[in-house]
Ligand SMILES: Nc1ncnc2c1ncn2[C@@H]1O[C@H](COP(=O)(O)OP(=O)(O)OP(=O)(O)O)[C@@H](O)[C@H]1O
């Protein structure tokens with residue numbers, strides 16, 4: 485039986501905007517029907533992060549081997565570390581008719597746009613630059629140098645938001661989640677093309 489391919493959902497935006505927080509909130513409810521693609525990274529695990537849950541933590545050599553073997557849908561070198569999306573997991577899950585959710589930075593999202601133009605691109609925007617900075621500082625997981633580098637990157641990343649299908653402001657986590665779920669539901673309605681099935685039925689083709 486023909487099975488509709490899942491939708492590749494790409495949530496992107498600057499560091500500290502709340503992508504991880506929004507993603508965890510989305511996945512904490514049983515109604516959420518997406519599969520989260522766990523990324524590979526060469527970054528060191530933060531306190532409490534678990535290999536195979538938060539990321540697959542890799543050495544630089546291991547990561548470069550994955551690149552050479554073509555096993556990543558996309559990857560980026562972001563503020564001194566590699567981050568990438570496993571290709572087979574994404575393809576197998578989409579082929580099984582399940583939606584896949586990527587939470588990635590902006591360079592990577594651009595590469596996905598080239599390789600999978602039918603993906604759904606959502607940019608998570610902060611209420612303001614100063615709020616972005618205070619979220620990044622308040623998280624307390626990076627050194628001052630890294631925070632400054634991420635803020636510098638954020639200015640360039642924010643300039644890319646009009647390349648996305650949708651921009652969702654993360655003023656409140658629950659509100660942002662509701663909007664993302666609504667966008668995905670609408671995208672399913674669009675792709676199901678119910679009206680074409682009706683037209684075929686009315687013509688007697690089905
Ligand atoms: N809507 C919100 N209002 C206030 N604080 C928020 C909101 N969303 C997230 N935060 C806080 O902002 C900080 C950064 O959030 P988070 O780690 O989810 O960002 P991120 O975009 O995933 O960052 P990175 O790209 O660096 O992984 C966290 O301390 C989080 O609790």
Ligand SMILES: Nc1nc2c(ncn2[C@@H]2O[C@H](COP(=O)(O)O)[C@@H](O)[C@H]2O)c(=O)[nH]1
Pocket residue numbers: 497498499503523524527558559560562567568569587588589590591592593
């Ligand atoms: N291009 C990709 N970016 C990714 C991927 N997984 C995570 N990320 C993004 O990297 C930055 C930094 O993450 P952090 O965990 O060190 O704070 C952040 O914007 C993530 O969304 C990926 O597979 N590809």
